[in-house]
Amino acid sequence: MKRILATLAAAFVTVSVAAPIGPASAQPSRELFVVGFGGGFQDAARTTLFQAFQAATGQRVRDDTYNGELARIYAMVRSRDVVWDVVMVEAPELQRGCEDGAFAPIDWSVVRRDKFVPAGATRCGAGAVAWGAALFYDTARNPQAPANMAELWDVARFPGKRSFRFGPKMTLEIALMSDGVPREQVYRVLSTPAGLQRAFDRLEQIRPHIVWWRSGAQPLQFVGSGEVAYAFGFTGRVVQANQQGARYNMLWDTLLYSVDYWAVVNGSPYAQQGMRMIEWMTNLEPLQALARIWPASPAHRAFQEDATLRAASPHSVAANASRGLFIDTEFWVQNGEDLERRFAAWAGR
């Protein structure tokens, strides 16, 4: 028996000693890895931001997509095997990841702070673009359609499935607004237990009519195939679909919007290059190039202050922001995790 163990032990020692030598010694210097949410925005950013940065600086860049979940980034940071360098993150996740050490603090000596809108410069994130979601539907399939959030709940007058993003963020706000809560009071109401219950009760009313989506491409697939009659979808993707021939009507008055950030993964061996890339990508010229091919709303001061820049892309979130609800980052940083759990339990019950 002892001999068996000794043999096995010897085999494992051999394996475990030999294993790291192979890949580690052959590792070439890799490209800078940028990760975003995909879709039309990333296609546009690939040419106007990523590849343009590569052409300007010689730093090779590769990009990939994820759906905004932090798990892989946490796993990389904890195992000290960081292969993503620059990532696009939503505001509450950025702050959460910053507190948890998943993102490195932005080097504000490399990235110029003064070019961002006030909310665009945070400890671990540099503002990228504003994004929004709004209600849209296919006019060919639905000649009669709800005109606002309250009518979206009228399943007798407007039959068909409704699609929202799976999760409490945006969904609870929509539920309250459909119940008559004015935009500016949404988070005050949502901060009380009674207000939360009211939002969940409101959702319960149309529960059988709801189909949830998890990735940004899904609401367009659902509406495009007729599976769902009315959906909240990312505005940029809906605008792009219309440019490609779809006949979707989007209600800008149902807009909910927020800002995405660029962040550098903590422990990235390419952190310095990442900072330089973020500095480059948030400059006015590349952003203007981006705005020419995608209805983007960069978190750059000039786009906020210069009306002609905004008017140049009428289908951007920035041009329609006054009609929408700004998603309260602080509320979701404080309550997001607990509400996600409560929401998941409610949805699965």
Add this chain to the structure above:
Amino acid sequence: MMGPSGRRRTGIFLLLAPLGGLVLFAFLLPLGMLVWRAVDNTELATALPETTRLLRSWDGAGLPPEPVFAALAAELPKAADNQTLGLLSRRLNFEQLGMRALLLRASRVAQGFRAPYAEAFQALDPRWGEPELWQLLRRNALPVTPLYMLRAVDLTLSAGGGIVAMAGDEAIFRELFLRTIWIALVVTVLCLVIGYPVAWYLSMQSGRRARMLLLLLLLPFWTSVLVRTTAWFILLQREGVANSALRLLGLVEEPLTLIFTRTAVYLAMVHVMLPFMVLPLYGAMRRIDPVLLKAAASLGAPGWTQFRRIYLPLSLPGIAAGSLMVFTISIGFYITPALVGGNRDQMISTFIAFFVNQQVNWGMAAALGLLLLVLVGTMLYLLQRIVGARVLQAGRGAG
């Protein structure tokens, strides 16, 4: 000293070493990590090491002594700075709502605190003077916690440390485990009902024909589960093939809701799992000697009796093997319910993925995974005890 037989033994063990390695690295090690993750509780010790040390030696009566407050005041701003406070505050918030805000607020101002620290904390927020809060911190100064395992069965720790039921709007896991087992059972029974005649037909064919049919059966294995499930989505959607056909035939006026239903989950899962049932059945049925049936017939047994007394008992090992395989694989299904099921058709894996990906709460994911493993293990053990004995009896009876 080592004779020929010894050398041969060494050779055998060397040959078995890869298997041993596989079992160790692919099974035992992850299992150990799963168990460890489900009880691991090092957030407080990582973020506030000195406070943790002092809390461990505190007797737990009333409020802790001044040095604990002092250590906390010194360590909170440091933890915020080196980005370890986030994990701690989220961990404590998971146990007790409001802890996150309390800790972050204190960490922002603690630098300016002067002795006596206990009073400085209580002036900032009276909760720092509540014994329950300090019980919570003291509990979490320990390196292990039962919290995740309790939550996995809809229990939780009360403020005082006792075990209480989870609040109604977050209690879902008992229901979810039952639903998971139920779906896996239904899929297993459906596979058996559909697969048994198919396997019987296959076993009756000979040579080339049998090989061709087997190949057809295995064909679905060449495409991924994801692709096959997506195909079901396309078939079952509102304007999909199934609804178009039904309307063309005039069977329905309005399109039926087929997708995002439990029926769709069963359909897609049975489609994926059927070969896992048919193959073991086929194997068992091939081994049944047809002469036995002829003998029974010659003794005057009608068809049904032949089946019940001879064929069924002899195919029992195939039924047991196929059912076990289908059940154990089905119970861990994730993609299929996620794509074609509604929210009330999601299985436990969906929530494990939710805790891993969205909440980044690996403790909770590990606890649910561990519970699922224990559950499946127990069920398999019981099934083997019951079915195993009967199969043995049947074999003896036939012999």
